[in-house]
Amino acid sequence: MKMGMVIDLEKCIGCRSCMVACKQHNAQPPQTWWNRVFTPGSHRHLTPPAKGVEFFLPVHCQHCENAPCEKVCPVGATYHAEDGAVLIDYERCIGCRYCMSACPYGVRQFNWEDPAKAHQRSEYQEQYHYGYPEDHRHEGRLVYMPLRPKGIVEKCTFCAQYRDKGELPACVRGCPGKARFVGDLDDPASEVSTMMKGRNAFTLLPEKGTKPTVFYLPPKAKEV
Amino acid sequence: MSVKMRIGLLFSGALFLVAIAAWIYQLQEGLILTNLQNSYSWGLYISGLAFFVGNAAGGLVLTSSIYLFGVKKLKPLAKLGALTAFANVTAAMLIVLPDIGKPIRLYNMLLHPNWMSPLVWDVIVLNLYALASALYLYILLLPELTGRLAWLAIKVDDPQAFSERWAKRFAPVALVFAIGIHVVTSWIFSTQGARDWWFSPVMAPDFVSVAIAVGTTVVLLAAALAYGTGDSYQEAYRTLGLIIFMATCVHIFLMANDLVIHAWYGNTEAHRIMEIAWGNFGLAHLFEVAAPLFGAWLLMRPQVLSSLPRLLLSSGLLIAGVFVHRFLIMPAAYNNIPMTMTPFGLPDSHWSLPIASGRFLPGMSTFIDQYGYFPSLVEIVILLGIMAYAVFLILLAIARLPILSKERI
Numbered sequence: 001m002k003m004g005m006v007i008d009l010e011k012c013i014g015c016r017s018c019m020v021a022c023k024q025h026n027a028q029p030p031q032t033w034w035n036r037v038f039t040p041g042s043h044r045h046l047t048p049p050a051k052g053v054e055f056f057l058p059v060h061c062q063h064c065e066n067a068p069c070e071k072v073c074p075v076g077a078t079y080h081a082e083d084g085a086v087l088i089d090y091e092r093c094i095g096c097r098y099c100m101s102a103c104p105y106g107v108r109q110f111n112w113e114d115p116a117k118a119h120q121r122s123e124y125q126e127q128y129h130y131g132y133p134e135d136h137r138h139e140g141r142l143v144y145m146p147l148r149p150k151g152i153v154e155k156c157t158f159c160a161q162y163r164d165k166g167e168l169p170a171c172v173r174g175c176p177g178k179a180r181f182v183g184d185l186d187d188p189a190s191e192v193s194t195m196m197k198g199r200n201a202f203t204l205l206p207e208k209g210t211k212p213t214v215f216y217l218p219p220k221a222k223e224v
Numbered sequence: 225m226s227v228k229m230r231i232g233l234l235f236s237g238a239l240f241l242v243a244i245a246a247w248i249y250q251l252q253e254g255l256i257l258t259n260l261q262n263s264y265s266w267g268l269y270i271s272g273l274a275f276f277v278g279n280a281a282g283g284l285v286l287t288s289s290i291y292l293f294g295v296k297k298l299k300p301l302a303k304l305g306a307l308t309a310f311a312n313v314t315a316a317m318l319i320v321l322p323d324i325g326k327p328i329r330l331y332n333m334l335l336h337p338n339w340m341s342p343l344v345w346d347v348i349v350l351n352l353y354a355l356a357s358a359l360y361l362y363i364l365l366l367p368e369l370t371g372r373l374a375w376l377a378i379k380v381d382d383p384q385a386f387s388e389r390w391a392k393r394f395a396p397v398a399l400v401f402a403i404g405i406h407v408v409t410s411w412i413f414s415t416q417g418a419r420d421w422w423f424s425p426v427m428a429p430d431f432v433s434v435a436i437a438v439g440t441t442v443v444l445l446a447a448a449l450a451y452g453t454g455d456s457y458q459e460a461y462r463t464l465g466l467i468i469f470m471a472t473c474v475h476i477f478l479m480a481n482d483l484v485i486h487a488w489y490g491n492t493e494a495h496r497i498m499e500i501a502w503g504n505f506g507l508a509h510l511f512e513v514a515a516p517l518f519g520a521w522l523l524m525r526p527q528v529l530s531s532l533p534r535l536l537l538s539s540g541l542l543i544a545g546v547f548v549h550r551f552l553i554m555p556a557a558y559n560n561i562p563m564t565m566t567p568f569g570l571p572d573s574h575w576s577l578p579i580a581s582g583r584f585l586p587g588m589s590t591f592i593d594q595y596g597y598f599p600s601l602v603e604i605v606i607l608l609g610i611m612a613y614a615v616f617l618i619l620l621a622i623a624r625l626p627i628l629s630k631e632r633i
Contacts, residue, residue, distance in 0.1 A: 031590045033580035038591075040575050041567035052569030059563065059577055068418060074343040075332035092332055095255075095325015098343055100265040104418035104562035106579040109262055110325065113254035113583070121584045150254040151325025205563065208417050219568070 002065075002084040003158060004185035004213040005172075006192045006201065007058055010220055011179035014039060014046050014056030021174030022060070025159065027131025027146045029115040030122035034107065034156040035060040035171060055219040060171070061086060061107045061156035062204060062212035069099035069108065081138060084185075084213060085158045089141040095151040104208050107155050114150045136161035158182065185213060225623050233623070236616035243609015246602050247322050255325060256583055257602040263579035263592045264558040268551070268599040269323035272607050275550040276316035276614070277350070277409045278431070279543075281439025283309025283357050284402030285467060291395035297460045300629040302391075303364045304450065305443050307621050310357040311614040312442070313405065317350050319610045342411045349404040356398045363390045368626035406431040413553065420486075420493045421501075421556040430478040437471035437520065438546040440464050444523065445539045446618065450628055453530050461535075465523040468542070472520035476513060479549075492574040493560065500556040508548055515545025554597070561593050 014037060022028070022035040037058045041049030048054035063086045070078045070086060077092035078099055100108040113121075119128070129146070136144035138160045148154060159169035167173075172180040183192035192215075195201075201215040250257045260267050286305030289295040321327050337344045367384045369377035380386040407428045413419070414427035444464045451457055483501065486494045501509055519542030528534040561576035578591035599607075621627055 029582075031580060031584055032582050033590070036577065036580065036591065038577055040565060040577075041570045041573050049567065049570060049573070052567055052573070055568060057565075057577070068416070071338075071340045072343065072416075073338055074341040074347070075329075076336045076338040077332075092329070092336065093326065094329045094332060096323065096343065097265040097325070098341070098412075100262065101557070102416050102418055106263065106561060106563050106577065109580060109582045110265065111254070111582075112261070113256035117254075117256075118584070149326070153325075204565070208562075 001082070002185040002213065003063070003182065004084070004192055004215065005063075005158070005169075006181045006183075006195050006215045006217060008179045008181075008195070008199075008217040009055055009057070010217060011177040012037075012056045012058065012219075013177050015176060016045075017174045017176055018058055018171035018180065021170040022156070024130050025132055025162075025170035026144070026157075027129075027148075028109075028154075029111065029118045029148065030124065031118070032109045032111075032154070034109065034154070053219065057216075058171075059105060059107065059204065060214075061158075062105055062210065062214045063156075063158065065211035065213060066209060068102040068104070068208075068210060072098045072102040074098065079141075081160075085160065085163075087138060087141070087143045087157055087160060088153060088155065089143065090145055090148065090152055090154070091142045093152040095153065097153060099153060104205050104210065108153050109155060110153050111148050111150045115147050132161050134161075136164070138164060229619060229623055232619050233616060236612040236619065239612035240609050240616055243606045243612070246605045246609065250322060250602055250606070251327070255323075257600060259597055259600040259603065261585065261592065261595065262582040263561065264554070264595045264597045266323070266558075267554060267597055268603045268607055269319055271550040271553055272319040272610065273316050273323075274409060274431075274553060275547055276312045276319060276610070277405050278435040278438045278546060278550070279442050279614075280309045280312035280316065280353070280357075280405065281402065281435035282312075282443035283360065283439075284399060285436055285440045285464075286443060287360070287395045287402075288399055289463070289467070291392050292399070295463060298463060300451075301443060301447050301460060301464075303361060303627045303629075304446050306357050306361040306364060307618055307627055308442050308446055308614075309402075309439070310354060310361060311617040311621075312439075313350055313354045313357060314617070315610050315614040316405075317347075317354070318613060319607065322606050342408060342415055346405075346408045346412055349401055349408045353398075353401040353405045356394075356401050360391070360394055360398050363387055363394060365625060365627075373625070403432060406435045413557075418562045419557040419560070420562075421497050421560060422553075424482050426478050426482045430475060430482070433471050433475040433478060434546060434549065437468050437475055437516065438543060440468045440471070441519075441523070441539045441542050444468070445536065445543075448532055448535045448539075450622060453532050453535060455530075458526070458529060461529045462524070462526070465520075465529060469520040469524050472516050472542070476517055479513075492566075493564070496560045496574075497556050500559050501552070504559075505552060505555055508552060512545055512549040512552055515548070516542045517545075519543075519545060558597070559594055 016037045019035050019037050039045050040057050041052055067086050075092055077089045081087050131146050133146055144161045181192050183190040196215055199217040201217055203212040282305045286298055286302050289298050366387045410427040410431035413422040416422050487498050519538050522528045522538035528538050563577040567575055576593045578593040580590055581592050
């Protein structure tokens with residue numbers, strides 16, 4: 001079993017629903033975003049670049065097979081789960097932020113202060129809590145907490161807390177254009193494998209040799 | 225104890241205590257007290273690590289000169305070399321602590337070390353080098369541990385001969401750890417394929433050459449302050465000055481070599497690096513090249529070596545230049561976002577994906593691709609405090625232990 005994700009850029013409408021679903025379901029503190037959707041080539045999202053094609057690019061953890069973040073972690077807090085997802089053990093992370101330098105995709109986020117204080121600082125309504133409400137352990141390791149301790153690193157888990165209940169990640173469920181798919185990359189008959197075959201699937205920064213398990217299907221060329 | 229010594233101890237000790245207080249404050253509030261954010265995740269503390277590791281090379285230079293190359297005239301400075309090495313390598317380990325988000329969990333390094341991580345290797349070599357410097361200093365001190373200090377001495381028949389013999393045997397071992405700390409510290413950066421600015425095999429030899437230059441300067445500075453600039457010391461100082469100048473030239477050569485290769489290839493990533501290194505930080509870059517080179521050149525002049533104020537100024541210039549060099553490890557790495565692409569249909573364009581800052585920054589977007597980092601007051605106080613720690617330790621050892629040779633050279 002090798003978990004993977006396919007994102008069909010032809011179907012992505014740039015609405016950022018996956019960003020919001022991800023932020024809310026994973027109780028991300030203010031200014032922390034595991035998932036970002038932008039318009040490549042343009043300084044403003046949903047605004048076509050001066051020339052060229054307008055398309056939208058969602059980027060979150062690429063769950064690399066050769067993950068530099070996992071290799072640099074001095075205490076093995078970042079690890080590969082049995083299904084291929086790259087997870088962080090919130091009980092073990094020492095907060096050295098080496099992984100944040102090592103990750104070429106810029107998906108790793110640090111807790112610079114206590115999330116409760118961050119809520120105050122950003123003037124969130126008092127007693128406003130959002131996200132999956134319980135701590136979650138995957139293979140015995142703590143990979144999700146609704147309130148993160150300060151001083152640790154966090155990132156996309158492919159929604160470990162939902163997948164362990166047999167549900168799909170929040171971004172997949174929340175996509176109105178049905179542009180996101182998860183499945184087994186090892187199974188040639190799986191939905192994700194068959195989708196990739198016909199459509200010139202590509203990965204981000206292949207020259208870095210990280211072997212991502214998130215694949216993108218290119219948008220079709222359009223008249224602008 | 226002289227009045228100057230008392231003032232020095234009091235001042236440096238107080239500054240160290242202030243830094244500890246600042247660190248406790250930072251432990252309570254979190255690293256929000258630094259000016260770092262997600263897209264610029266390492267700053268002054270990790271530059272400080274590289275700086276102190278370089279300063280610790282003095283022990284290596286003197287040991288190898290005396291026992292491997294037979295430069296006997298440096299022998300009276302051997303203890304100072306080992307002492308400055310110990311003070312600086314422990315300072316290097318201390319400055320990492322405030323950079324750690326959850327230092328209370330550092331025991332995980334012992335329980336679950338990841339042997340692939342260069343940070344684990346670095347912790348090992350830094351500890352071994354600290355141990356080796358302390359042990360080496362002890363071996364050198366042994367013949368003089370008499371009277372009030374006799375309880376510290378191990379019982380041997382002929383302390384003088386024992387010290388000579390073991391110093392000679394120990395020198396090559398210490399040398400391996402000494403080279404190790406510079407090489408492994410450089411690997412923390414140069415193994416990172418994500419950062420084009422760091423991903424270069426020249427970084428390890430460059431770290432060694434910077435270290436030989438600045439580490440020797442630290443010993444020269446300490447020796448001039450302790451012994452003065454009398455005639456009997458000039459020959460030893462001239463040797464040190466020559467080592468400093470040669471090492472500085474090698475360092476400038478290696479750095480320029482790296483920049484030329486980056487600049488020549490001329491892809492968009494390299495352009496971005498050059499824009500930051502020569503554009504945004506052009507003046508700082510000029511200083512990191514000119515200050516060490518000019519300082520090192522001055523430290524070869526007999527007029528400079530024989531005058532304490534001139535010697536202090538010249539070595540200060542070199543050390544300041546190397547400090548700026550260490551600071552410049554970060555900007556061209558973090559302000560060049562690795563996740564860049566050429567969007568479809570825009571072959572000439574180069575677009576970077578902004579990163580969420582992770583903290584509230586007034587007047588700034590949450591998503592950042594450019595960030596002008598300057599350390600916060602807490603970061604500066606903690607760094608100065610760790611520098612004060614190194615000074616305090618050196619002064620205290622000179623005051624309490626027979627570090628300075630009584631006989632003239």
